Amino acid sequence: MLRTHTCGQLSEKLEGETVTLCGWVDSYRDHGGGLFVDLRDRYGITQVVFNPPDSTSEVIEASKSLRAEYVIRVTGKVAPRPEGMANKRLATGAIELRATTLELLNKCLTPPVSPSSDEAPGEDLRLKYRYLDLRRAEMQKTMLLRAALIKDMRDYFAEHDFVDVETPILGRSTPEGARDYLVPSRVHRNMFYALPQSPQLYKQILMIAGYDRYIQVARCFRDEDLRADRQPEFTQLDAEMSFVDSNDVMGIIDGLIAGLAKKHLGIEVATPLPRMTYDEAMERYGHDAPDLRFGMEIVDCTDLAAEAEFRVFHSVATSGGRVRAINAKKGTEQYSRRGIDGLTEFVGEYGAKGLAWFRVEEDGSLNSTIAKNFTPELLKRIGERLNAEPGDLLLFVADSFAVTCKALYALRSKIAREMKLYEPGQMNFSWVVEFPMFERDEEEARWQAMHHPFTAPRDQDLELLDTDPGNCRAKAYDLVVNGYEAGGGTIRIHDNKIQSKVFSLLGIDEETAKDRFGFLLDALQYGAPPHGGIALGIDRCVMLFAQLENIRDCIAFPKTQKATDLMTEAPGEVDAKQLRELAIKLVE
Incomplete structure (x- = not known):
């Protein structure tokens, strides 16, 4: 092996030992008298110091030519970092390697994708230079x-x-x-x-x-x-x-x-x-793969809608369609009238012809531009059906069962994401x-x-x-x-x-x-x-x-949404000889 240890392996237990590391230059810092290099491989990062008396003038001079992503082999002694200079974020942060020899294994052009950067570039660039992207710690x-x-x-x-x-x-x-x-x-x-x-x-x-x-x-x-x-x-x-x-x-x-x-x-x-069951999932969540990290279940209100004077509700409910709703708890704090207009445009992308809504006031009453089309008693029953409480936002879609499923499923997911109804890292199986x-x-x-x-x-x-x-x-x-x-x-x-x-x-x-x-x-x-x-x-x-x-x-080497590999440029053309061997003629 060209190395004795990996860049994530050294610790205080190895103090005083001579070791050899191989890896990529993650970063370098010139402090005048010497150079500090963070050397990286897939196991971790080790700080390498090129400084007298451990490093000769030739080694120090050679270290000054190093750049990001150069591949090097370095030998030196493991030593504790100076007092107060330990890096607790690194597994090797208590030690450093004081270099005695340096070998440049390969240079690197200025990388269009920086493996050491905390911010990932655009996806197309990452996929074109996947070999650099795969060096990133996150990948x-x-x-x-x-x-x-x-x-x-x-x-x-x-x-x-x-x-x-x-x-x-x-x-x-x-x-x-x-x-x-x-x-x-x-x-x-x-x-x-x-x-x-x-x-x-x-x-x-x-x-x-x-x-x-x-x-x-x-x-x-x-x-x-x-x-x-x-x-x-x-x-x-x-x-x-x-x-x-x-x-x-x-x-x-x-x-x-x-x-x-x-x-x-x-x-x-x-x-x-x-x-x-599938039927239960479609009724309660509008989808056969429901997200159960939060509630906000879909509630059927078709029977109540049939009693309303609101034409849209009444006509859909009495012609075989469905009127279904979700209750965004405390949603009035999140969505202004303009915000509700945005939600209306959103459900339109899923086939819904509109989005009816009610705000639940402090006294428990339902307030909306369409409230006049409902009797007080019917509004009360709607509120009870949806477990309405002050500050809630009730959202309705009236259409075929399929459209109400698509629109309310998407709306439910969007609201849960925007209102942060589940914790990061939460899992539900x-x-x-x-x-x-x-x-x-x-x-x-x-x-x-x-x-x-x-x-x-x-x-x-x-x-x-x-x-x-x-x-x-x-x-x-x-x-x-x-x-x-x-x-x-x-x-x-x-x-x-x-x-x-x-x-x-x-x-x-x-x-x-x-x-x-x-x-x-x-x-x-x-x-x-x-x-x-x-x-x-x-x-x-x-x-x-x-x-x-x-x-x-x-995925190590994925395709784009157009099923292409930006790194290898697949799919690609083949030569005429290959086509002849396969008895294939291309059609323009």
């Missing part, structure tokens, strides 16, 4: 957390007898919702592999093969529109179990989450984690269960799988596949953390006939099903056990545990 902390979480996940599942199996990256295109990334085959002309959206089918095959507990840290690929918490390629913790029901799978993950939260966040998480099996695609007039086509219906809903698919509920469960879906899973269909029926409901005819999924349908006829599993998004879990807002900050 290194996140990458180390990511590595530790993955190791702990693997260790946990190993302790519970799961077998780690790698599944193929090059597979068959079997669309499961998002678009596949396709890979042309050179050997099989005009044919394509697909990169896996998940190891779904392979892990089901493993259950049929008798490997009753499977685990994998899997790379997955989806060609879909991106958001701050989405990437075209991502990593998931993929698990599958045989002879289990939903409670068994959720119970395994409960134990994993409790262990990770205790070790990495220092918090005790009670298990089993709370659970609510829960499950949402019993999702619908299907959702209706009105444009194509057909059913789509809410999760994926291999999800089993609840036993009591099995007959609804024939009579009322829209009301059929699935053996499905999502892990929700702070309003994010951190993972999702289902119990799978293990009966060939039921799987064929689900394919038919999804508009997949027998010939197409055989072409795309024939191997699965065949395998289900060879002693397939009841089985189910889950996939946890590792990128998203790291983002939440590290308290980040952007998933790109917890």
Whole structure:
């Protein structure tokens, strides 16, 4: 090794010893007679002093040519810092290295991204010079957390007898919702592999093969529109179990989450984690991944709205729509009339045609420009329904159920953030269960799988596949953390006939099903056990545990929201020879 110790390793116990460090110049300070350099590696920072009598004039002179991010190797003696000069913010702050030799391993151009700066530059610059950005302490902390979480996940599942199996990256295109990334085959002309959206089918095959507990840290690929918490390629913790029901799978993950939260966040998480049905989540929070760090639940007021003379409320309530509201406790202190106008514009982005509101006065009465359209008795009942107290702000959306969900969910999240209704670092873990099996695609007039086509219906809903698919509920469960879906899973269909029926409901005819999924349908006829599993998004879990807002900050080499790599400039063109070998002709 070129070094004897790391830059985070030296302490007073090593006083008087000669050691060698390697690292990057984090900062340097010339105090006249000598030079002070903070030397950095991923383990920490050590102060190196170039000063007589320890350093020769040649070494001191060489040290004066050092600049930020130069890579150096330095040998010297460990010594205590002068009295009163200790730096308690550093693990090595009680000592310094008094240099006797200096070797310049490599120079560095003026860095466009400064790893030693407390302020991060713009994201595009960070991604273009990712090798510099990854030197920043914040990024290194996140990458180390990511590595530790993955190791702990693997260790946990190993302790519970799961077998780690790698599944193929090059597979068959079997669309499961998002678009596949396709890979042309050179050997099989005009044919394509697909990169896996998940190891779904392979892990089901493993259950049929008798490997009753499977685990994998899997790379997955989806060609879909991106958001701050989405990437075209991502990593998931993929698990599958045989002879289990939903409670068994959720119970395994409960134990994993409790262990990770205790070790990495220092918090005790009670298990089993709370659970609510999909219908309950939509009614109370307007979303299937509700943020439970705060209250402000959505309250239905449709029956009361039908009695009002306020035309908007009355017409929506009597024509099959919904009138729903949230109570922003003490919200009148936060939002002036102009502020409420801003909230009205905000919900408009989610399809709402307006935002009705009432301020709760000191005497408990409801005050608004629309109050004259309500009887005093009706206003009182509305206040009671929403648990109104002086200073509260009551906010209403009248529209279809879908629009009220979208608008009030977004509004609830915005107000909670602006009013600071939860503590920084606060974590909430829960499950949402019993999702619908299907959702209706009105444009194509057909059913789509809410999760994926291999999800089993609840036993009591099995007959609804024939009579009322829209009301059929699935053996499905999502892990929700702070309003994010951190993972999702289902119990799978293990009966060939039921799987064929689900394919038919999804508009997949027998010939197409055989072409795309024939191997699965065949395998289900060879002693397939009841089985189910889950996939946890590792990128998203790291983002939440590290308290980040952007998933790109917890991936070493992420893509932009346009699915490009600014550092390598991928995707890029390929030469004509490669295209000829693949029998591909580009279309302008």
